[in-house]
Amino acid sequence: MNAGIIGQAAGLFAVTNIDDILILSLFFAQGAGHRGSTRRIVTGQYLGFAAILAVSVAAAFGATFLPESVIPYLGLLPLALGLKAAWQAWKHRGDSDDADEVKQGGPSPLEVAAVTFANGGDNIGVYVPVFATAGIGGMSVYAVVFLVLVAVWCFAGRFFATRPVVAKALARWGHILLPVVLIAIGLLILIEGGAFGL
Numbered sequence: 001m002n003a004g005i006i007g008q009a010a011g012l013f014a015v016t017n018i019d020d021i022l023i024l025s026l027f028f029a030q031g032a033g034h035r036g037s038t039r040r041i042v043t044g045q046y047l048g049f050a051a052i053l054a055v056s057v058a059a060a061f062g063a064t065f066l067p068e069s070v071i072p073y074l075g076l077l078p079l080a081l082g083l084k085a086a087w088q089a090w091k092h093r094g095d096s097d098d099a100d101e102v103k104q105g106g107p108s109p110l111e112v113a114a115v116t117f118a119n120g121g122d123n124i125g126v127y128v129p130v131f132a133t134a135g136i137g138g139m140s141v142y143a144v145v146f147l148v149l150v151a152v153w154c155f156a157g158r159f160f161a162t163r164p165v166v167a168k169a170l171a172r173w174g175h176i177l178l179p180v181v182l183i184a185i186g187l188l189i190l191i192e193g194g195a196f197g198l
Contacts, residue, residue, distance in 0.1 A: 032171070
């Protein structure tokens with residue numbers, strides 16, 4: 001493997017996924033103290049990113065499963081999940097912390113995967129031309145580096161969510177921050193992509 005292409009892949013991943021660390025931190029904070037939540041979040045992150053890779057590789061070979069005009073509408077996924085989380089937070093606003101812990105087991109793998117995939121619509125637009133010019137060997141290196149870095153991103157998200165100051169803030173405000181961030185991501189994807197004529 002060429003060290004240059006590994007460095008390029010790592011740089012491309014970092015630039016296109018920097019916002020995922022915040023989202024992962026919020027997910028890890030939501031699942032704190034719940035058995036199996038780390039596994040579910042990591043599984044969901046890998047599922048979502050594998051879908052991004054699959055679509056990018058297929059598009060690089062000329063197969064377009066998602067027409068370019070559909071990609072902005074992926075913003076509906078995090079928007080819907082954010083609205084659901086906001087409704088849950090509002091519905092349980094008067095509950096004690098203990099009651100809330102029983103009800104909230106953290107996000108499911110499919111919720112994490114949906115947010116990851118929807119948030120990765122712009123990643124697909126960047127990855128396709130890079131993969132198309134890299135060839136099969138280069139594309140394989142990019143895919144391996146990306147998949148290794150997903151684990152690093154999950155570790156970083158969990159690390160930030162478990163720092164005492166951050167954990168305390170996320171425990172207090174996470175139920176508000178998660179819906180706000182998801183709704184903002186959804187709206188940003190919709191608006192930047194020109195969905196619904198925005």
